[in-house]
Amino acid sequence: MTVAAIALDARAEVPPAKLTLVADLDDDDANGVADALSTKPSGAVLEDVHWLKGLTARTRLVRIEGNAVRAVADGKVLTPRGPLPARVGLQGLERGTARVVFSDRQIDVSVLELYAVDGRGERVDLARSHASLSRVLPGSLGTSEGAKKPDPDALHWYIAGPESDLPGRVRIRSRRPSGEPLDVLDDVPTSAVPCAFSTPSTVKCRRTPLIRATADVIDRSHPSSSGRSLRAEVGGTLEVQLNGGKAAAVRVGGPRKTRLGALDRYRGRLRVRVVRLSAGGSVPIGGDTQGALALAREEIRTASALWGQCGIHFGMSRDLDVQVVDPPPAHLLAVGCEQGLPATGGELAIRVLGRELRLRTRAGQTPTEVANALAEMLRHARFRAELSPNARTSPGAQRTVDVLVKNADGTPAAVEASVRAELSNDPTLRLCLGEVDLSDGLTHFTDFDAVAGTIEERSLIKAFDDGDPGTIEVFIVPSFARSGRIGESFIYSEGAGVRNVVILDRAGVRAGARSYALAHELGHILLDMPDHPDDFGVDQPESLMDADAADPTIFGPRRLSVSECERAIVQSGPGAPMPLLQDWPLRNK
Numbered sequence: 001m002t003v004a005a006i007a008l009d010a011r012a013e014v015p016p017a018k019l020t021l022v023a024d025l026d027d028d029d030a031n032g033v034a035d036a037l038s039t040k041p042s043g044a045v046l047e048d049v050h051w052l053k054g055l056t057a058r059t060r061l062v063r064i065e066g067n068a069v070r071a072v073a074d075g076k077v078l079t080p081r082g083p084l085p086a087r088v089g090l091q092g093l094e095r096g097t098a099r100v101v102f103s104d105r106q107i108d109v110s111v112l113e114l115y116a117v118d119g120r121g122e123r124v125d126l127a128r129s130h131a132s133l134s135r136v137l138p139g140s141l142g143t144s145e146g147a148k149k150p151d152p153d154a155l156h157w158y159i160a161g162p163e164s165d166l167p168g169r170v171r172i173r174s175r176r177p178s179g180e181p182l183d184v185l186d187d188v189p190t191s192a193v194p195c196a197f198s199t200p201s202t203v204k205c206r207r208t209p210l211i212r213a214t215a216d217v218i219d220r221s222h223p224s225s226s227g228r229s230l231r232a233e234v235g236g237t238l239e240v241q242l243n244g245g246k247a248a249a250v251r252v253g254g255p256r257k258t259r260l261g262a263l264d265r266y267r268g269r270l271r272v273r274v275v276r277l278s279a280g281g282s283v284p285i286g287g288d289t290q291g292a293l294a295l296a297r298e299e300i301r302t303a304s305a306l307w308g309q310c311g312i313h314f315g316m317s318r319d320l321d322v323q324v325v326d327p328p329p330a331h332l333l334a335v336g337c338e339q340g341l342p343a344t345g346g347e348l349a350i351r352v353l354g355r356e357l358r359l360r361t362r363a364g365q366t367p368t369e370v371a372n373a374l375a376e377m378l379r380h381a382r383f384r385a386e387l388s389p390n391a392r393t394s395p396g397a398q399r400t401v402d403v404l405v406k407n408a409d410g411t412p413a414a415v416e417a418s419v420r421a422e423l424s425n426d427p428t429l430r431l432c433l434g435e436v437d438l439s440d441g442l443t444h445f446t447d448f449d450a451v452a453g454t455i456e457e458r459s460l461i462k463a464f465d466d467g468d469p470g471t472i473e474v475f476i477v478p479s480f481a482r483s484g485r486i487g488e489s490f491i492y493s494e495g496a497g498v499r500n501v502v503i504l505d506r507a508g509v510r511a512g513a514r515s516y517a518l519a520h521e522l523g524h525i526l527l528d529m530p531d532h533p534d535d536f537g538v539d540q541p542e543s544l545m546d547a548d549a550a551d552p553t554i555f556g557p558r559r560l561s562v563s564e565c566e567r568a569i570v571q572s573g574p575g576a577p578m579p580l581l582q583d584w585p586l587r588n589k
Helices: 217-221 289-310 367-380 455-463 506-514 517-526 562-572
Strands: 018-022 061-065 069-073 089-092 096-102 106-118 155-161 169-175 181-189 191-193 204-207 212-214 229-231 237-242 245-253 266-275 321-325 332-335 346-352 355-361 384-389 401-406 415-417 431-434 471-477 487-490 501-505 581-583
Touching: 018 089, 061 069, 069 096, 089 106, 106 245, 155 169, 155 237, 169 229, 181 229, 217 229, 266 289, 289 321, 289 471, 289 517, 289 562, 332 367, 332 455, 346 367, 346 431, 355 367, 367 384, 367 401, 401 455, 415 431, 431 455, 455 471, 455 501, 471 506, 471 517, 487 517, 501 506, 501 517, 506 517, 517 562, 562 581
Parallel strands: 018 106, 212 229, 266 321, 266 471, 471 501
Antiparallel strands: 061 096, 069 089, 096 106, 106 155, 155 204, 169 181, 169 237, 191 204, 237 245, 266 581, 332 401, 332 431, 346 355, 346 415, 384 401, 487 501
16 A cells, blocks of 8 residues: 655644655555656546635646656646646655645645565565564563574664654554555654664654564453554555554555565365254254354354464455255265175165166176266266275275265255165275265264265265365364264375365364464364374464364464475465466456
8 A cells, every 4th residue: 555645733734835645655546656756647546635725716836946846637647837636636756855836836745755664674665565463472481592582583673863753653554455444543652762874964854662463362452462463364555544544554465474475365265054953953053053153153254364374364254155055865875885806796785866777796896896887877877876985994905986966957866875775885895975965963083084084074075175175165064973083174185085175063262362273273284284283293272283282372273383384385375286366466467
């Protein structure tokens, strides 16, 4: 966004004799060029121009003395002597003074410069760079020597100009990408300091404390840092206000210093399905359908806030794909069940929409061969049949194959056991019917079958698969069976039939800031990391990816390191073999 041009008396009905403006060095039109450099200022470039009042049709611009300011109208820079349009404004160009002479009055202008310097002491270009979210504890809470160093993502805001014009306090606010207000710090003090960069001796500077942009309200509100922290969102802005108006703004993106260069913004696409307990039954969260949809969207917003530490966002609320759905009917046939043994010879018997279907197996046939024959039989009976191989599990002899039975319109077709025979009488090759019964909780995978998932999990997931490998599927169910598990994820693995999927239960949603279950499980997928950093190393309870942390305080699991951000972009970014994140530039290209 632009750096504002602010009048000390913005309510004057006639142009005042003196004005204090701020150099318009930010980028409201998102083209990567400071607004003050625009040759044809229009639209958002004019957002922070100070518009003059009280000029008449006979007023002429005589001259501008000095280079610190220019006169503008919509679409053009004004030159002396020509007729003035109905709307005329002044725009600060650089720190300094100027005199604007009209035919019937003159205005003396003082132009301040407002700029940002990060915790490393490096200047942050308001038009071409961006702010970033803090990823460390406030210095007063840190225990290591590294924690005592200035937060590299936090920003000092410097105001440079004549000492008499420098404010003792400023207001800092944040906005969402949509432009709606997000958070505000009122009455932020400034202190007199040497200017951060070379300036004439007549120029003085004041600066704010290091201001932290934080991902969540708990970090923002801790007493040790609440006066210098505010929530921010990737794609949104931080802006400094002087005298009631915006003076400077900068967009919020990913970390500015990584081995991959500055990380701008990336978008991940989620498809969220909130699964009822039964067909037409109760929803697992939110009380009713609308409440469930709202709560699911809030979960995504929270995940976006935390992954914003890496410049990763999961989309604006209006664009999210969130639905409440019924559990699917039994439509999946798992050939080989969990064992994956070859056939000895026998018969498979199923019933689809009242039709009895039977298939003979031959000794030595693999689960894959039998699945192909079963699919062919179903197609001959005018059903659609899709084959979905699974990765071989630890106890499995061979990989199993799921056959998804569908109606002509692509909806799942209800399958059941034959009324006259068992599903399979083959002594070794089993046939299992995938049924999703959430009344006793969703049966979840163990270490032995994690690469494939349980038959019940596969029946749920594959019923709603969109066929797009670049989408992360998220399911929210009432509960998991027989454990304290609140969330799990399926990462990419060779030969897997289920990948890039997250399942949460209502306890995972209720856990909220204690564990940020959705953001954590998304981390396994984005980082392509089945384990946790502390499984084989030092416990890091403040890390979002910690294995067992459950702490709703500022010390709990919510932080992502720069190295984790780098890994997420390498493993899941636009250049990855299976990209889950797409470039989502902060600026127009």
